[in-house]
Amino acid sequence: LAKTTQPISMDSYEGQEVNITCSHNNIATNDYITWYQQFPSQGPRFIIQGYKTKVTNEVASLFIPADRKSSTLSLPRVSLSDTAVYYCLVGDGDGGTSYGKLTFGQGTILTVHP
Amino acid sequence: NAGVTQTPKFQVLKTGQSMTLQCAQDMNHEYMSWYRQDPGMGLRLIHYSVGAGITDQGEVPNGYNVSRSTTEDFPLRLLSAAPSQTSVYFCASTRDSGNTIYFGEGSWLTVV
Numbered sequence: 001l002a003k004t005t006q007p008i009s010m011d012s013y014e015g016q017e018v019n020i021t022c023s024h025n026n027i028a029t030n031d032y033i034t035w036y037q038q039f040p041s042q043g044p045r046f047i048i049q050g051y052k053t054k055v056t057n058e059v060a061s062l063f064i065p066a067d068r069k070s071s072t073l074s075l076p077r078v079s080l081s082d083t084a085v086y087y088c089l090v091g092d093g094d095g096g097t098s099y100g101k102l103t104f105g106q107g108t109i110l111t112v113h114p
Numbered sequence: 115n116a117g118v119t120q121t122p123k124f125q126v127l128k129t130g131q132s133m134t135l136q137c138a139q140d141m142n143h144e145y146m147s148w149y150r151q152d153p154g155m156g157l158r159l160i161h162y163s164v165g166a167g168i169t170d171q172g173e174v175p176n177g178y179n180v181s182r183s184t185t186e187d188f189p190l191r192l193l194s195a196a197p198s199q200t201s202v203y204f205c206a207s208t209r210d211s212g213n214t215i216y217f218g219e220g221s222w223l224t225v226v
Contacts, residue, residue: 034214036215043206043217043218044204046215046216049214102215103158103159104158107156
């Protein structure tokens with residue numbers, strides 16, 4: 001499965017837009033890109049998933065360039081409550097052979113300041 | 115909707131003791147897994163299952179056993195607890211590997 005690389009940490013201020021980029025140079029044709037958010041003392045929760053181009057939901061946007069070797073999670077107008085760890089995962093939907101290889105890595109620690 | 119339920123939430127064990135962390139999901143998901151998360155670290159996969167009766171090792175399986183007798187339940191057994199197993203444990207499930215992974219609330223385990 002594709003290895004992902006993310007910045008270890010980022011800082012922002014309330015009201016700003018935050019973009020977190022994930023590199024996945026070896027992404028396979030069947031791979032989807034999924035982002036998770038984890039607050040302290042909680043399990044990760046799904047934010048957004050995409051395959052190509054742009055996906056937007058009520059929480060975030062996900063930008064994926066044509067070569068799909070990277071992806072950018074965009075959080076509009078962050079607040080203090082967006083302080084969390086953000087994980088980028090790359091994996092396919094073909095079944096069990098890839099499930100055991102999904103890895104979360106260390107993620108990106110986003111700190112939003114007042 | 116219960117989702118993924120883990121018990122207990124907190125546990126203190128003495129070195130050498132054994133225990134089982136329970137995990138149940140009510141979403142009829144085929145895929146389940148156990149992760150551990152050490153302070154300041156990402157999640158590491160311990161064991162996973164792609165269906166009832168099927169389990170496999172993840173990244174850090176030593177010292178842990180699992181079984182999957184039903185679709186709903188996926189217990190994690192610590193055979194002989196060691197201080198190195200002090201961690202937060204998360205159970206997770208998903209319909210298939212390309213879909214949203216749902217996590218339990220975590221189980222905080224301290225081995226003294």
